[in-house]
Amino acid sequence: xxxxxxxxxxxxxELGIPITLLTIGIYHGLMQTVxxxxxxxxxxxxxxxxxxGLTLHGVINAIVLTTFFAVAFGHATIAxxxxxxxxxxxxxxxxxxxxxxxxLAAWAMLSGKASVLYxxxxxxxxxxxxxxxxxxxxxxxxxxxxxxxxxYVNWKKENAQVKTPLAVLGTLVNFTIWFVxxxxxxxEVLVLLLPWAMGWKxxxxxxxxxxxxxxxxxxxxxxxxxxAYIMFYTILPKISGGKLFSDLAGRVxxxxxxxxxIPVGVHHQFSDPSxxxxxxLFQGLLTYGVAIPSFITAFTIAASLEYAGRKRGAKGLLxxxxxxxxxxxxxxxxxxxICGLFLFIFGGLTxxxxxxxxxxxxxxxxxxxxxxxxxxxxxxVFLAIIGMSTYLYSTISGKKVFLPRINVIIPYLWTxxxxxxxxxxxxxxxxxxxxxxxxxxxxxxxKSQLFTPEWVPTTLLGLVGGIIMFVAGLLFFIVFFGTILRxxxxxxxxxxxVSEALHDEPRIALFDKFKPWLVTMGVILVLAYxxxxxxxxxxxxxxxxxxxxxxxxxxxIISSTRK
Amino acid sequence: MVKIDKTEKKVVVITGIVLxxxxxxxxxxxxxxxxxxxxIPYDKVYTEPKVTKLDEKTYQVYAVARMWQFQPxxxxxxxxxxxxxxxxxxxxVHGFNISEKNINMMAVFGNINKATVKxxxxxxxxxxxxxxxxxxxxxMQAEVxxxxxTK
Numbered sequence: 001x002x003x004x005x006x007x008x009x010x011x012x013x014e015l016g017i018p019i020t021l022l023t024i025g026i027y028h029g030l031m032q033t034v035x036x037x038x039x040x041x042x043x044x045x046x047x048x049x050x051x052x053g054l055t056l057h058g059v060i061n062a063i064v065l066t067t068f069f070a071v072a073f074g075h076a077t078i079a080x081x082x083x084x085x086x087x088x089x090x091x092x093x094x095x096x097x098x099x100x101x102x103x104l105a106a107w108a109m110l111s112g113k114a115s116v117l118y119x120x121x122x123x124x125x126x127x128x129x130x131x132x133x134x135x136x137x138x139x140x141x142x143x144x145x146x147x148x149x150x151x152y153v154n155w156k157k158e159n160a161q162v163k164t165p166l167a168v169l170g171t172l173v174n175f176t177i178w179f180v181x182x183x184x185x186x187x188e189v190l191v192l193l194l195p196w197a198m199g200w201k202x203x204x205x206x207x208x209x210x211x212x213x214x215x216x217x218x219x220x221x222x223x224x225x226x227x228a229y230i231m232f233y234t235i236l237p238k239i240s241g242g243k244l245f246s247d248l249a250g251r252v253x254x255x256x257x258x259x260x261x262i263p264v265g266v267h268h269q270f271s272d273p274s275x276x277x278x279x280x281l282f283q284g285l286l287t288y289g290v291a292i293p294s295f296i297t298a299f300t301i302a303a304s305l306e307y308a309g310r311k312r313g314a315k316g317l318l319x320x321x322x323x324x325x326x327x328x329x330x331x332x333x334x335x336x337x338i339c340g341l342f343l344f345i346f347g348g349l350t351x352x353x354x355x356x357x358x359x360x361x362x363x364x365x366x367x368x369x370x371x372x373x374x375x376x377x378x379x380x381v382f383l384a385i386i387g388m389s390t391y392l393y394s395t396i397s398g399k400k401v402f403l404p405r406i407n408v409i410i411p412y413l414w415t416x417x418x419x420x421x422x423x424x425x426x427x428x429x430x431x432x433x434x435x436x437x438x439x440x441x442x443x444x445x446x447k448s449q450l451f452t453p454e455w456v457p458t459t460l461l462g463l464v465g466g467i468i469m470f471v472a473g474l475l476f477f478i479v480f481f482g483t484i485l486r487x488x489x490x491x492x493x494x495x496x497x498v499s500e501a502l503h504d505e506p507r508i509a510l511f512d513k514f515k516p517w518l519v520t521m522g523v524i525l526v527l528a529y530x531x532x533x534x535x536x537x538x539x540x541x542x543x544x545x546x547x548x549x550x551x552x553x554x555x556x557i558i559s560s561t562r563k
Numbered sequence: 564m565v566k567i568d569k570t571e572k573k574v575v576v577i578t579g580i581v582l583x584x585x586x587x588x589x590x591x592x593x594x595x596x597x598x599x600x601x602x603i604p605y606d607k608v609y610t611e612p613k614v615t616k617l618d619e620k621t622y623q624v625y626a627v628a629r630m631w632q633f634q635p636x637x638x639x640x641x642x643x644x645x646x647x648x649x650x651x652x653x654x655x656v657h658g659f660n661i662s663e664k665n666i667n668m669m670a671v672f673g674n675i676n677k678a679t680v681k682x683x684x685x686x687x688x689x690x691x692x693x694x695x696x697x698x699x700x701x702x703m704q705a706e707v708x709x710x711x712x713t714k
Contacts, residue, residue: 043698051695051698051700117695121655121656121694122655123654123655123656123672124655124656124696124697206656206671206673206674207671207674210656210671246568246571269669270599271599271600271658271668271669271676272600272671272674272676273600273602273603273650273651273668273669273671273674273675273676274602274605274674274675275602276602277593277599277601281589281590281593281599284589285586288582288585288586292578292582295574295578296578299571299574303570352585356585356589357593357598357599358589358592358593358598361598361665361667362662362667364660364667364693365658365667365693365694366660366662366693431662432660432662432663432689432691434658434660434691435693436693436694436700437695437700437701438700438701439701441701441702442701442702443701503568535602539602539604539605539674540673541605541606541607541673541675542605542672543673544654544655544673547630547654547655547697549696549697549698550697550698552629552630552697554654
């Protein structure tokens with residue numbers, strides 16, 4: 001599909017800005033493993049302190065990169081399938097809101113005024129620009145949903161009996177989940193935190209803030225994951241040389257995500273006070289419900305790959321694994337997606353562990369957690385993002401990929417790095433190693449009273465894995481920016497591989513419309529979250545004053561003594 | 564009706580059985596083994612750190628987490644005692660993790676958290692803060708020292 005210069009430039013910037021910032025994010029990923037292994041026993045290095053870097057790492061990699069990409073990939077998907085570009089003004093409005101928001105937050109973090117980590121739990125306070133920037137980024141990402149929804153409604157009018165393309169359904173479901181869940185964090189940031197951070201409100205109800213954040217925070221991971229799932233269903237079967245085993249399975253999975261992505265957030269608060277055991281258990285069981293669409297996906301994609309392998313001549317039960325295009329640089333997206341799927345096996349299994357309230361007592365806030373999420377967000381999500389970013393840029397600009405043979409091995413190198421890294425962190429977590437901690441200063445410092453030798457091998461594995469990941473990341477930057485610097489080879493087009501369905505499945509109205517699912521989603525949300533919010537309002541005591549990371553004395557006492 | 568492939572049917576059944584096993588285990592084990600912290604409504608009395616001996620084998624600790632220490636920071640408990648930990652924070656959110664005993668709670672300002680643990684083996688059990696709480700977070704660790712009472 002030919003697209004306008006304006007649309008091309010929109011996608012280029014929406015991919016280029018976060019990937020440029022990703023250089024900082026990946027640099028500090030490596031640095032954390034260096035600090036935590038005790039190689040550095042200091043609070044900061046090269047003008048960036050540990051917790052400042054950790055904040056940059058989380059915000060850039062997990063919020064900025066993922067949101068910009070979801071918008072860019074969403075634009076590309078909707079435009080390609082509807083053969084119509086999204087509204088130009090709304091597209092650029094969305095871009096500028098997100099970019100200005102990111103710039104504000106980046107300034108706050110880089111100047112050391114927002115070392116609060118990507119969860120920004122009060123009463124630790126950041127500079128108001130951090131909160132404002134985050135709010136702008138999120139509001140900017142809402143805009144495309146309304147444009148695409150209008151395009152969808154118009155398309156439906158002319159195609160009432162045609163199945164909505166699976167990739168379009170996925171994009172709309174994903175952004176619906178995103179819009180609903182971000183309402184809570186937007187309220188938290190704009191109503192609870194920003195006035196408090198600016199000094200207009202004296203206290204904040206910490207449990208309420210946390211509950212609203214996690215209403216957003218778990219659905220956030222599905223917002224990250226669903227673009228990768230869309231690629232698994234609609235792209236992977238095609239580029240493996242096969243077909244999608246069941247298109248209907250994909251639709252069922254997407255609607256189950258719509259129902260279960262949000263009402264499970266309290267599983268991040270199993271260890272919190274004031275939230276009742278009953279609601280923790282209820283949302284914990286719902287979390288097992290949200291595992292179902294992932295099981296559906298695992299089966300359906302494996303079956304699709306088996307079909308592809310058999311078409312290429314595979315024999316026997318597992319022979320198909322050997323007949324897939326792992327190292328074919330012409331279909332390099334296969335490598336990125338298959339490595340993501342492989343990592344997600346372990347990411348999903350460790351996620352099931354986390355969903356158990358009892359096992360949570362073993363793993364909560366230990367290194368097990370980053371071990372888990374590097375096999376999910378830094379697994380399929382990250383690999384899908386970087387693979388597809390290279391693909392979209394290269395096909396739209398008409399430039400051939402720079403160093404294609406390096407490009408295809410990057411995901412394998414990354415996967416080896418993650419496996420080593422996450423093994424170290426998971427093992428360390430089971431031994432009580434805390435997350436979000438500059439271990440090198442104390443727990444991994446042989447000169448310190450707090451030295452814990454059990455964590456030496458575990459942090460060493462984290463360091464080795466981190467170095468390998470860093471090298472893979474570096475190679476990606478070389479490939480991506482190298483491609484940008486190349487000369488145009490041919491006319492660029494917006495082109496996405498489209499998988500055909502293996503079975504002839506007629507359109508089922510229930511799985512091709514939103515209303516019944518949205519209503520059910522609303523009902524479950526009310527049932528799951530009303531008790532939790534009531535707990536946060538009723539069981540809690542006084543709200544908390546402002547604290548900055550460097551001082552145990554509340555901020556207003558510091559400022560009043562300075563008068 | 565929708566035709567469901569034979570292998571898909573098998574997979575749905577297997578998935579259902581696996582999830583049912585997990586859910587059954589969680590429901591069966593609740594209150595039996597490591598359990599969720601108890602929900603305690605806020606009261607000012609818990610904000611003063613204190614160790615109280617209720618009887619020979621029962622202790623009560625009002626633990627207060629603050630930047631960057633736990634109060635009390637060294638808690639002496641005789642072997643075989645049950646200890647109730649009531650936890651709150653004097654400032655930002657802190658973690659409270661006695662990893663060998665699977666005690667894992669968040670300390671939140673204006674909230675009270677509670678967990679009970681039986682210390683049946685002597686030793687020094689570390690209480691580690693595992694939630695980022697500012698610049699001194701990596702030095703925030705306390706100890707429960709469990710020993711046989713002197714005769």
